[in-house]
Amino acid sequence: MSSVEQINSAAKQITLGISIICIIFGTIGLLLNLIIFTRRSFQANSCCIYFLAATCINLFVVFIIVPFRILVGVFNIDPTSNNEPLCKIQIYLFSVTRALAIWFIALACMDRYFCSSSNIKLRTLNSVKFARRIICTCTALLIIVYIHNLIYFKIGLVSDQLGHLVPSCIPTRGIYAIFTPFWNLVWYALLPSFLMFIFGILTINNIRRSHHRVISQNQLSQNRINNQLLKMLLIQVITILLTIIPFIACRLQLSLTLNNIKSQYEIARDNLFLQTATVISLISHSISFYLFTLTGPIFRQELIRIIAIWLPLLIPKNKGQHHACMITNVQNRRIHPIQ
Numbered sequence: 001m002s003s004v005e006q007i008n009s010a011a012k013q014i015t016l017g018i019s020i021i022c023i024i025f026g027t028i029g030l031l032l033n034l035i036i037f038t039r040r041s042f043q044a045n046s047c048c049i050y051f052l053a054a055t056c057i058n059l060f061v062v063f064i065i066v067p068f069r070i071l072v073g074v075f076n077i078d079p080t081s082n083n084e085p086l087c088k089i090q091i092y093l094f095s096v097t098r099a100l101a102i103w104f105i106a107l108a109c110m111d112r113y114f115c116s117s118s119n120i121k122l123r124t125l126n127s128v129k130f131a132r133r134i135i136c137t138c139t140a141l142l143i144i145v146y147i148h149n150l151i152y153f154k155i156g157l158v159s160d161q162l163g164h165l166v167p168s169c170i171p172t173r174g175i176y177a178i179f180t181p182f183w184n185l186v187w188y189a190l191l192p193s194f195l196m197f198i199f200g201i202l203t204i205n206n207i208r209r210s211h212h213r214v215i216s217q218n219q220l221s222q223n224r225i226n227n228q229l230l231k232m233l234l235i236q237v238i239t240i241l242l243t244i245i246p247f248i249a250c251r252l253q254l255s256l257t258l259n260n261i262k263s264q265y266e267i268a269r270d271n272l273f274l275q276t277a278t279v280i281s282l283i284s285h286s287i288s289f290y291l292f293t294l295t296g297p298i299f300r301q302e303l304i305r306i307i308a309i310w311l312p313l314l315i316p317k318n319k320g321q322h323h324a325c326m327i328t329n330v331q332n333r334r335i336h337p338i339q
Contacts, residue, residue, distance in 0.1 A: 026066070235295045
């Protein structure tokens with residue numbers, strides 16, 4: 001086996017392995033996220049509204065985008081390569097949804113900044129009503145931002161891993177082919193990452209200042225909840241940044257060498273880097289449940305309540321009687337909405 005074939009084989013194995021992990025763990029985790037964040041106790045908190053919105057988008061990523069990546073990257077099957085309208089829709093839809101998942105987390109960072117601010121006007125923006133409005137506004141904005149994909153993408157011939165010319169969905173050659181990778185990087189990676197970083201720093205600064213203020217017992221309890229939500233958010237932000245940096249670096253490198261004449265080995269090498277960076281960037285769309293479980297006591301408590309309610313339904317009655325006391329205790333607990 002030649003070095004080019006070895007590189008191509010490695011790219012396929014990496015894509016398949018990571019993608020399957022994303023599908024399995026993502027399906028379980030995101031469905032549990034959906035159940036937990038739609039419960040009444042979480043619907044009263046604006047930060048959880050952003051988490052719920054991101055979960056819905058991530059379900060699309062795991063169920064649609066990841067399997068599509070397997071078809072293209074592993075089996076060399078591109079359902080859109082011979083249908084230009086489908087090609088345009090696929091590029092557009094995938095670009096918008098992946099960006100939305102990142103932007104909703106950036107908006108959650110902004111929400112935590114509003115929540116921790118000493119400015120009364122800013123704190124009024126920490127509300128479920130405002131969260132729903134800004135989610136709709138952000139969605140409309142990104143729909144417009146990526147609208148050019150529907151116009152300038154088309155079916156064209158490109159070199160595959162073996163150097164053969166094959167039809168593929170590509171941007172129109174020329175200035176647009178240089179413009180679109182940078183545009184996508186700005187809106188998918190750089191701008192939301194920058195906002196996450198800025199609002200994260202500002203929120204931490206607000207929390208440090210709040211330690212010098214005298215607060216009531218009720219406010220102290222609420223601050224503990226807010227701090228838990230902040231930890232859940234920050235660990236997800238760190239994960240997003242760590243998984244997206246390789247994708248940013250790879251895309252920039254490919255954009256800067258777009259017009260270079262490359263050997264078959266260089267094409268295979270670039271494909272390996274791109275495939276690896278792409279599937280790594282998909283990891284952050286799949287593991288939020290596990291990050292929330294590790295860092296959020298309130299999230300774990302709600303998960304335990306759900307398990308306690310569901311467990312008797314999944315086992316025979318004669319084996320479930322010893323769980324009755326536990327279930328009664330859980331159901332008798334008063335669940336306070338998270339403000």
